Amino acid sequence: MTDTRTELGIGMVGYAFMGAAHSQAWRTAPAFFDLPLRPRLTAVCGRNEDAAGDVARRFGWESVETDWRVLLTRDDIDVIDICTPGNTHAEIAIAALEAGKHVLCEKPLANTVAEAEAMAAAATEAAKRGVRAMVGFTYRRTPAVAYARQLVASGRLGTIRHVRGQYLQDWLADENAPLSWRLDKSLAGSGALGDIGAHIIDMAQYVTGSSITSVSGLMETFVKTRPIAGDSATLGGTSSADAERGPVTVDDAAAFTARFADGAIGVFEATRFATGRKNALRLEINGTRGSIAFDFEDMNVLELFDATEDPAVAGFRRIMVTEATHPYIAAWWPPGHGLGYEHGFTHQVVDLVTDIAKGADPVPSFADGLAVQRVLAAVEASAADGTTHTTGADS
Ligand code: SOE
Numbered sequence: 001m002t003d004t005r006t007e008l009g010i011g012m013v014g015y016a017f018m019g020a021a022h023s024q025a026w027r028t029a030p031a032f033f034d035l036p037l038r039p040r041l042t043a044v045c046g047r048n049e050d051a052a053g054d055v056a057r058r059f060g061w062e063s064v065e066t067d068w069r070v071l072l073t074r075d076d077i078d079v080i081d082i083c084t085p086g087n088t089h090a091e092i093a094i095a096a097l098e099a100g101k102h103v104l105c106e107k108p109l110a111n112t113v114a115e116a117e118a119m120a121a122a123a124t125e126a127a128k129r130g131v132r133a134m135v136g137f138t139y140r141r142t143p144a145v146a147y148a149r150q151l152v153a154s155g156r157l158g159t160i161r162h163v164r165g166q167y168l169q170d171w172l173a174d175e176n177a178p179l180s181w182r183l184d185k186s187l188a189g190s191g192a193l194g195d196i197g198a199h200i201i202d203m204a205q206y207v208t209g210s211s212i213t214s215v216s217g218l219m220e221t222f223v224k225t226r227p228i229a230g231d232s233a234t235l236g237g238t239s240s241a242d243a244e245r246g247p248v249t250v251d252d253a254a255a256f257t258a259r260f261a262d263g264a265i266g267v268f269e270a271t272r273f274a275t276g277r278k279n280a281l282r283l284e285i286n287g288t289r290g291s292i293a294f295d296f297e298d299m300n301v302l303e304l305f306d307a308t309e310d311p312a313v314a315g316f317r318r319i320m321v322t323e324a325t326h327p328y329i330a331a332w333w334p335p336g337h338g339l340g341y342e343h344g345f346t347h348q349v350v351d352l353v354t355d356i357a358k359g360a361d362p363v364p365s366f367a368d369g370l371a372v373q374r375v376l377a378a379v380e381a382s383a384a385d386g387t388t389h390t391t392g393a394d395s
Contacts, residue, residue, distance in 0.1 A: 003038055005035070005036065005037055005038040006037050006038070007037070007038050007039075007040045008037040008038065008039050008040065008078050008079060008353060008356065009040050009042040009074075009076045009077040009078045009079070010026055010039055010040060010041055010042055010043075010077070010078070010079050010081055011042055011043045011044075011045065011065075011068075011071035011074065011077040011079065011080050011081065011101075012026075012041075012043070012044045012045065012061070012080075012081040012083060013045045013046075013068045013071065013080065013081065013082050013083060013084055013088075013092055014045075014046065014082065014083030014084040014106075015044055015045075015046045015051060015052050015055040015083070016083070017234075017235075018083040018106050018136075019044070019046075019055060019083040020055065020059070021083075021341075021342060021345045022081055022083055022104075022345060022349075023041070023044070023055065023058075023059035023061070024059065024342055024345070024346075025342065025345035025346045025348065025349045026039050026041055026059075026081075026349055027041065027059060027060065028342075028346045029346050029349040029350050029353070032331045032332065032346070033331045033346075033350045035350065035353050035354070035357075036353065036354060036357035036358075037353050037356065037357050039079075039349065039353060040062070040076075041059065041060055041061045041062060042061070042062055042063065042074070042076050042077050043061060043062065043063045043064065043065050043071060043074065043077060044056050044059075044061040044063075044064055044065075045064070045065040045066065045067070045068050045070075045071055046064075046066065047066055049064060049066050052064045052065075052066070068080075068092055069095070071096075071101075072095060072096055072099040072101060073099075077101065078101060078102060078356075079101060079102045079103070079104060079352075079356070080092065080093075080096035080101045080102070080103050080104075081103075081104045082096075082103065082104065082105040082106055083106050084106070085181050085187045085188060086108060086110060086111040086187070086188055086189045086194070087111050087186060087187050087188075087189070089105050089106070089109065089110050089111075089115070089119070090110050090115035090116075090118055090119050093105050093119050093122065093133070093366075094118060094119060094122040097122045097123060097125070097126040097131055097133060098122065098126075100126075100129065100131055101131070102131055102132045102133065102352075102356055103123075103131075103132075103133045103134070104133075104134050104136060104348070104352055105119075105133070105134070105135050105136060105366075105369070106135075106136045107135055107136050107137050107198050107199070107202070107369070107372075108135075108189065108194045108195075108198040108369065108372060108373060108376065109135045109366060109369030109370060109372065109373055110189070110369075110373060111188070111189030111190075111194070112189065112373070112377070113370070113373050113374055113377045116366070116369060116370040116373035116374075117370060119133075119366050119369070119370070120365075120366040120367045120369070120370040122366075123365065123366035123367070124367075127361055130359060132352070132355060132356050132360075132361060132362055133362070133365065133366045134348075134351075134352050134355075134362040134363070134364065134365065134366075135364050135365070135366060135368065135369035136345075136348060137198075137199060137202040137203070137206075137364050137368075137369075137372075138344035138345050138347075138348050139199050139202075139203055139281060139296065139344055140202065140203060140206050140344075140364065141327075141328065141343075141344045141347035141348055141351070142296070142299055142339075142343075142344050143300075143321045143322075143326050143327045143328050143329050143339065144294055144299060144300065144301060144302040144319075144321040144326075145203060145206075145207065145283075145294060146326075146327035146328065147302055147319075147321050147326050147327055148207050148283070148285075148292050148294060148302055149206060149207045149209070150327070151292060151304070152207055152208060152209065152285065152287075152292070153209060155289075156289065156290060156306075157285060157286075157287030157288075157289055157290045157291065157292065158287040158288030158289030158290065158307075159262075159263075159287055159288045160208050160210070160260070160262060160263075160264040160285055160286070160287045161263075161264055161265070161286050161287060161288065162264060162265060162266070162267075162284075162285065162286040163204050163208060163258070163260065163264050163265070163266035163267075163283070163284075163285055164266070164267050164268075164282070164283070164284040164285075164286075165200035165201070165203065165204045165266065165267075165268045165269070165282065165283050166200065166268070166269045166270075166280065166281070166282040166283075167192075167196040167197060167199055167200045167269070167270045167271075167280070167281045167282075168269070168270075168271055168274035168277035168280040168281075168282070169192075169196060169235070169271070169272045169274065169277060169278060169279060169280075170236075170272065170273060170274050170275045170276060170277055170278065171235040171236030171272055172223065172236065172252055172272035172273060173272070173273050173274075173275045174236070174238050175223045175226070176226070176227055176238045176239050176240070176241050176243075177226065177236050177237055177238055177239070178226055178227045178228070178229035178230075178237060178238075178239045178243075179226040179227065179228055179229070179245075179246050179248065180235075182195060182250075183226065183248045183249065183250055184249055184250070185249040185250050186249070188250055189250075190250050190251060190254075190376065190380065191219075191221070191248075191250030191251040191252060191254075191272070192250075192251055192252060192253050192254050192270040192271050192272050193219060193250075193251050193254035193270055193376055193379060193380065194250075194376050195270075196270045196272075196281070197254050197268065197270030197376065197379070198372050198376060199281060200268055200270065200281065200283065201268070201372050201375045201376070202364060202368070202372050203281070203283055204266060204268070204283060205368075205371070205372075206364070207283060207285065207292075208260060208262065208264065208285065209262075210260040210261050210262040210264065211260065211261045211371065211391070211393035211394065212258045212259070212260055212261075212266065212375050212391055212393060213258075213259050213260065213261050213390060213391055213393050213394070214258065214259045214378070214388050214389065214390045214391060215256045215257065215258045215259075215375060215378045215379050215382055215388065215389055215391065216256060216257050216258075216382050216387075216388045216389075217254060217255065217256030217257075217378075217379035217380070217382040217383045218254070218255055218256070218382075218383050219251040219253065219254045219255075219379070219380065219383040220251060220252060220253050220254075221248055221250070221251055221252050222252045222253070222273060223248060223252065224247065224248055225245035225246060225247055225248065226239075226245055226246065226248055227239035227240065227241075227243035227244070227245055228243065228244050228245065228246045229243060252271065252272055252273055253269075253270065253271035253272070253273055254269075254270050254271075254379060254383070255267075255268065255269045255270075256268050256379045256382065256383075258375075261393060261394055277297075278297065279296055279297060279341070280295055280296065280297050281294075281295070281296035282294065282295045282296070287307075288307070289306070289307050289308055290304065290305050290306045290307045290308070291303075291304070291305040291307070291316070292304055292305075293316065299338070299339070299340070299341075300320060300321055300322055300338035300339060301318050301319065301320060301321065302318075302319045302321050303316045303317065303318055303319070304316065304317055304319055305317075320335070320336055320338075322335050322336050322337065322338055322339075323335055328343070328347050328350075371391075371393060374391045374392050374393070375391050378390065378391045
């Protein structure tokens with residue numbers, strides 16, 4: 001049968017780790033979800049034509065460009081999907097929005113608050129012309145996380161008192177793990193703080209529905225130089241201890257306390273040195289009526305404690321968030337047949353395409369990305385001068 005849906009041409013900039021995650025999402029989303037528009041993998045763009053061409057062949061991108069500006073001139077491209085390091089986000093996103101292209105931009109939104117402000121302003125202007133922008137905090141779209149938000153919003157946890165966020169990885173624990181763009185401040189903006197701390201900030205604000213108003217932080221770079229071994233999409237690895245070394249210009253780890261607008265207090269930690277923890281993105285929230293706990297290393301499970309139950313039998317219970325009634329699950333597998341890392345990216349595509357078709361502004365918006373950027377900047381400023389910094393969010 002002929003597919004009569006209008007096509008949505010996608011032009012993706014960048015093709016490495018995130019490029020692969022996004023490519024599979026554009027391919028998979030229309031196969032499992034009934035999308036209102038039909039995404040077409042029109043062009044992938046990268047400065048290395050061979051590498052971009054290889055990704056095009058593997059994922060089925062129809063053409064390859066080596067200059068992202070060309071994507072903006074093509075009439076067969078409707079969406080610019082930005083999967084490049086943070087230092088390029090503002091220029092590409094603003095130009096794309098001005099050219100009338102919808103934009104999906106990887107997180108963190110930018111490397112500085114000034115860039116993020118310009119991007120949010122461009123998105124506001126673009127929205128007036130029906131052009132949409134979304135920032136890629138994909139973990140929001142893990143079914144257990146989306147369900148946690150529903151539970152909090154329904155009042156199931158009562159008044160929120162504590163928010164505990166951790167993002168623990170260990171791919172830099174080896175002091176001979178090589179330098180990569182993620183360790184270069186001019187490209188990445190910051191280290192563990194912006195790369196993975198940004199996720200827990202977004203997730204905490206999303207699940208609680210409350211903004212972080214002030215922070216007090218510290219940051220550390222444990223290993224100051226690393227082997228120069230050529231960049232790669234892979235995290236970690238090891239190099240010879242004799243290799244020439246270059247400076248690490250970002251934080252290896254960051255920790256901060258926070259106040260939320262609704263009166264809750266938070267404790268956050270982001271590190272690439274938590275040996276044994278591979279992708280432990282954790283969130284625990286304690287309220288007057290109960291608690292929830294999530295760990296991405298067990299991503300199909302949400303723990304729930306109901307403080308209104310008889311204490312004799314009350315206890316944390318493991319909810320398998322794999323029922324058709326849970327967010328996103330109905331499109332996938334039977335109960336208990338869990339999802340993985342890549343599904344958040346697929347859900348992101350589903351939500352973006354749905355909003356574009358409806359003419360609605362998607363979330364997380366560039367304004368949401370800016371709010372996260374302000375928290376990141378406040379943590380950095382606090383770590384530098386040892387005082388508490390406000391984020392500008394309403395208290
Ligand atoms: C590296 O720490 C990284 O790939 C992040 O950049 C991603 O946002 C996260 O999903 C996994 O870890």
